[in-house]
Amino acid sequence: MNSFVILCLDDEPSIVERLRQDLSPFSDLFDIVEADSIDDANDTLAFIEQQGQQAAMVICDNDLGADNGVDFLVQLDNHPVTKRARTVLLNDKPQIDVIMQAVNEGRLNYCLTKPWQREELHRVLIKELTTYVIKHPDEDWLKYSQLLDHRRILKAHIDRQMSSFRSGFIRHGDQLDDTTLASQVTDALHSFFQGNDEHKACRTYSEGHVLTHEGEANSFLWFITRGEVALYKKDEDGFKHEVVRVGSGNLIGGMSFVTDEASFSTGITLCQTDVIKLDRQLFTKVMNSQSELLPLFTNLLLRNFNRRLQGSIKTEMRLQQTLKSLDEAYQELIDKEKMAMLGQLVAGVAHELNNPVSAILRGSDTLKETICKLTDSQLNHDNQTQGNVILQRAMQSRPLSTSEARQRAKQLEATLGDRQTARKAVLMGLDDTDSIERWLLPQKHQLKTVVDEWEHYYQMGNFLRSINVCAHRIADLVKSLKSYARQDDENTHDVDLHEGLEDTLVIFENRLKRHHVTKEYAELPHIRCQPIALQQVWTNLIANALDAVIEPGEIRITTQFTPNSHQQSIDILVEDNGKGIPQAQQEKVFELNYTTKREGNFGLGIGLSVCQQIIHQHNGTIRIESEPETFTRMIVTLPVHQNYSSVQAAPDKAASYKSRSSQTDQDKTEPDQIRHSHKEML
Template sequence: MNAYVILCVDHDPIIIEKLTHDLAPFRDVFDLCSADNPDDANALLDECQHQGQQVAMLICHNQPGDDSGINMLVNIDNHPASIGARTLLLSDAPQYDAILQAVNEGRLNYCMHKPWRRDELQRVAEKELTTYVLRYCQHDLLRYAEALDHRALLDAQVEREINQFQSQLFSPSSSDTRAIADKVIQGLYAFFEGNDESKACRTYSPYHVLTKENQPNAFLWFIAEGEVGLYKTDDDGQEHHVSTLKAGSLIGSMSFVTGEVSFSTARTLTRTQVIKIDHELFAKIMRSRSELLPLFIQHLLLHFNQRLKRSIGTEIQLQQTLASLDAANQQLVEKEKMALLGQLVAGVAHELNNPVSAILRNSDALGDALQAVAQAPLTPDSLEQALTLLQTNREATPLSTAQARAYTQNLTDQVSERHLARDLVGMGLYQADEVSHWQQQLGDAFSPTVEIWRQYARCGRLLRSNHVCAQRIADLVKSLRTYARQDTEQRQRTQLLEGIEDTLTLFEHRLKPHQLDKRYHPLPEIVAQPYALAQVWTNLIANALDAMPEPGTLTVQTDLVDNDEASYIQVAISDTGVGMTPEQQEKIFALNYTTKREGHFGLGIGLTVCQQIIQQHGGDIRVSSVQQHGTTMTVTLPVSLSPATRKEPQL
C-alpha cells in the first residue's frame, strides 16, 4: 500500500479500464482506485482516511445536466483524505458553464476531452503529481523520481538536505561549546560501542604524551575525561606550560586537518579518557554516522575560534608588553647606547600590526569559506579534486601577472567566460587539457562546481596566510634580539618567490586601492636566512605603499643575471609614488634618516637594517628615484655564497 492514491471517478467501465491502463507507469508509487459515481468515491475517501492514505490526484467525469462531478471537484478539500489533491476534469464535449464554475472555485487544475491521447494523460499526470508531492511529501522525494519529474524532485531533495544540514550546523546551541563537544563524544562512544576494533577509546595515566612539538601528528584526540597540558619549548630548550585543556577539548586539530607538524607538546596531567581517531577511521565514522558531521564541524569551528582568540589575546599582551618596553626606554633614548634599542622596540610593536590584522581578517574570511564548502554537495571525483586544490593552494607557487593573464586568455576561449577562466587560473587549474577533462565529465554542472572549488582553494590560501602570519609574529618577536645582534638564524635553502609572495599576502588590505604587477622570472633556490630576507621585503613594500597616493602601481620584478664570474638574483620593487631628490637618495640608508610624510610612522632604521641583512648575504641594495614619478629599490643577491659569506654572521 502506497501513501498516496490516484482516484478515478467515471460511470463508464471502459473509461475506467483505459485510465487504469494509461496510468500504469505510476502504480509503483501511487495506488490506483476507481469509483462509478461521487457517492462511491466519498466512500473510498473514508477508506483512505482510515488507512492513513491521501488522494494526490482526482480524475473525475462530468455529464451534461448532472453537476455531481463538478461539485465533487469543488468540494474536494472538504474531506481530510483529499485536501490539496490535484484535479483533472474529463468531459465528452465542451461544458463551459461547468468548467467556469470549477475555475472560479479555484479547484480545477486541468481539463481533458474524451477521447484523450495516452501520452497527453501521462504528461499531465506527471506534472500534477510532481506538484503535489513537492508540496506535501515530507519523506524521501527520490522514491518518486523514476515515475515523476526526477530533476525537480532531485533539486528539491538536495535543497531540503542542505537546509537541514544548515539548520543543524548553525542552530542556536552552537554557541554552547561544551554541549556540542558532549554530543560529539557521546556520538563517538555510541559508534564504538561493542565495535572498537581500532581501540580508539583509551585511558591514559598521567604524563602520557599525546602529541610532540614540531613532530608529525596523524591523530585527532577528543578528551572525554581528565586534563591535558600543552607545552612549548623556547629557543634555549626550556619547556613552558602554556595551557590546560579539559573534557570536551580537542588535541591535534590543526595538525590533523592541515598536515602540519604539531604546534605544541600535549601531555596528560591526570588519568585521562580519550578517543583517538586517524584519518581513515574519521572518514569511516562520518560515512556511517552522517548526523555527526554538522556537530563535528561546529565543534571544530568553535575550537579554532577559541584558539584564534587565545592567539590574538597573546599577541595583544605581547604588543602591550612591547609598548611598555618602549615607554620605559624612551627615557634613555637621549643616551647614545640605548637610543637604537628603544627605537627598535617601538618598530617591532608597529610591525606586529600587519600579521595580527591579517589574522583577524582571515578568520572571518575562513569562516565564510568553511560555511560555503560545508553546504556544497560534490560528487566523489569533484570532492577529490576540491581537496587537491585546497592542498595545492596551501603550497602554491605564485604566478606572475603576465603568466596569469596569458593562462586566463587561453582558457577564456575554451570556457567562453572570462570571469570563469580567471577563477580557474586563480585556484591553480589552468592546464587546458585538465579543464577540458572536467568540462566533459561535469557538463552543465561545470560552472557551479568551479564556484565550489574556488571556495576550497580560498580555504587553502587562507590557511597558508594564517600560517605565514603566525610565523611572522614569532619571527618579529625574535627580531628584537636579531636587531640587537644577540641572536642568529640558521641559513637554509630558500625560494625567494615564496617569501615575496607571503609578504605580499600580509599587505593584501593595503594593496586593494592599487594595482599589483608581478613580473616573476623563475629563480633557483639559494642558501639564505629566509626570515631576515622577509624583513627586507616587508620594509621595501611598506615604504613603497607609504609613498604612493591612491591609486598607484606596485611592481615586483625578479630576474636571473649571469656574467662570466657568477650568477645573481635581482629583486626590484617599484612604486609610482612621490619619488626622492638626489640628496635624499644619498642619505636613504643612513641611520635615523626618514622620508616619511607627516602622519606616517618612520624611525629611519628600516633601510639601514635591510642594507645590513643584504650585505651579510653577499649582495647589495640600490635606490633609483625620480621626483613625482616613483622609486625603485633593487636588491641583488648571489646564487652561490662566496667563502667570506658562507660562515654564519656574527650577530
C-alpha cells in the first residue's frame, strides 16, 4: 500500500480501463482506484481515509449521467483526504462554461479533452504529482525522483536538508557569501585543533604535492585554508588536462569522500598550500564535538557540489556547441573544397564544350548547302540508291586517318587514272574490289561527275554522324557536371562505382586528353553508399594525379573485387607516374591544411582530409603507396554491405564502360578528323 492514491471517476468502463492502463507506470508509487459515480467516489474516499492514505490526484469526467463532475471537484476541499489533491477534468469536447466554473472555484488544475494522448496525460501527472509530493515534507521525496520531475524534487530535497541544518548564529547561513562561510568553517576547525592536533590534520604541502589520484580510492577530505590546487583528468589517449583550479575555502576529494567512490580527478598543489586533512573517523569526531560546525560544513560542501555541477553543465553545453560548430565547419569545409575544385574544372569543361558545339554549328551550316545540292541531283536512280548507301555508311563508320587514306588512294589512282577522284572514292569506302568493278569502272567515262555527286551524300552522312557524336559528348559533359555540382544527397543508394568514376573522368577530359589514361575495371557488385560524396573522393584523387604528372603522363585507374575472398570489399586504385611523395610526407598528406602541390598549382590542403572522412563514413579505408620520382598509388577500400545477387548486373556494366572508354577515345578527336577529311575532299 502506498501513501498516496490516484482516484479515477468516470461512468464509462472503457474510459476507466484506459485510465488504468495509461496510469500503470505510476502504480508502483501511487495506488490507482476507480469509481463510476459520485456516491461511489465518496465511499472510496472514506475507505482511503480509513487506510491512512491521501488522494494525490483526482481525474474526473464532467458528464456523470445526472451528476456534474465539476460539482464533485468543488467539494473536494470538504474531505480531509482530498484537501491538497491535484485535479484533472475530462471533457468529450471543450466546454468553456464548465471549465470557467471549475477555475473560478479554484479546484481545476488541468483540463483534458477526450480522447487524450497518453504522452500529454503523463506530462500532466508528472507536473501535478510533483507539486503535490513536495508539499508533504514528511515524505521521502527521493523515492519519487525517478518517476516525477527529478530536478524539482532534488532541488526541494536539497533546500529541505539545508534548512534542517540552520541553527543558532547560522540561522541565515544560506545568505552568507562563499568567503564568509569559508572563513567561519576555517575558524571553527582551527579552534578545534588548536593544542589538540595529535592527528596532524593541519598541514602545509609544497608545490607539486598530489592529494588525490584519478581512479583510485580516497579516504580523506582536504579543506584548503591557503594556496591553490589544480584538478587534472586524463583523456582516452592518457594525456593529462587541467579542468579547474581552486583556492582557499574549497574542498578537495569531497565527492569521493562522501560517496566512497574512486577519485574523479587528480589534485596537485600549485604552490605552498595549507590544508586541513580529515579522514572519516576524524571528520565524525569533529562534527560530533561541535554541533554548530555541521550545518556550516554541510552548507559549504553543498556549495562545492553545486559549483562542480554547474561547471559540468556549462562544460557540457560548451562541448555540445563546439561539436555543433565543428559539424558546421566540416560541412563548410567540404563545400569549400568542392567549389574550389569545381572552379578549376569550369574553364576546362567550357573549353571541352566549345569543340563539339563548334562542330555542330559548322556541320549544320554545311548540311544546309548539301541538302540543296542533293535535291537538285542529276544522278540516275541506281546512283542515287548508291548515294544513300554511302550516306548511311558515313553515319556509322569512323573517318579514315590522313596517312591511311593517302596510301589507299595511291593504289586506286592507278586503276582510275585520276588522283582526286581516287581519294574521294577511298573516303567514301568505294575502293574495295566489288565497288570498283560494280560502280567505278562501268562509269569511268562520267566517273568524276558521279563521284562529285556522291560526295554530297558522303558529306551529309559524315556531318550527321559528327553532330550525333558531339551531341552525345555535350550530354555526357552536362550530366557529369550536374552530378558533381549539385548539393550532396545524404541518402544512400545501391550503385555501381564505375558510374561515378566515369562521370568524374568526363569532367576532367580536357586535362586527361594530354596524358595516357588506362582503365582496368573489374566486375563489381553494386554497393550501398552516398554516390555524390564518393564522387568528390574520385575528383580529388584524379585531380591530385593530374597535378603530379608532367605531360605526357600516365594515369591508371583500377577496380578490384574477389567475390570469394574472406574480406568482402572493393578496391579502387588511382595511380600516376608523377614525382611521388617521400615517406616522411606520406604520413602527413591526410592532415588538414597540408599540401604537396608544386608552386603555381592551387591546393587548399583539405582535399585528402575530406576524402579520408568521407571514406571513414562509409566504413572504408584510404591509404597511400609511393616512391619518389616513380609513382604514387592511392588505394580506397570500401566494404560490400549487401547480398551478391546484384553482382549479376555488373559484368554488362563493366563491359559497357570499357566500350564507352574506347568510344570516348575515338570521339574526342572526331571534330578535328572531320575538318581534316573535309579539306582533303575539297
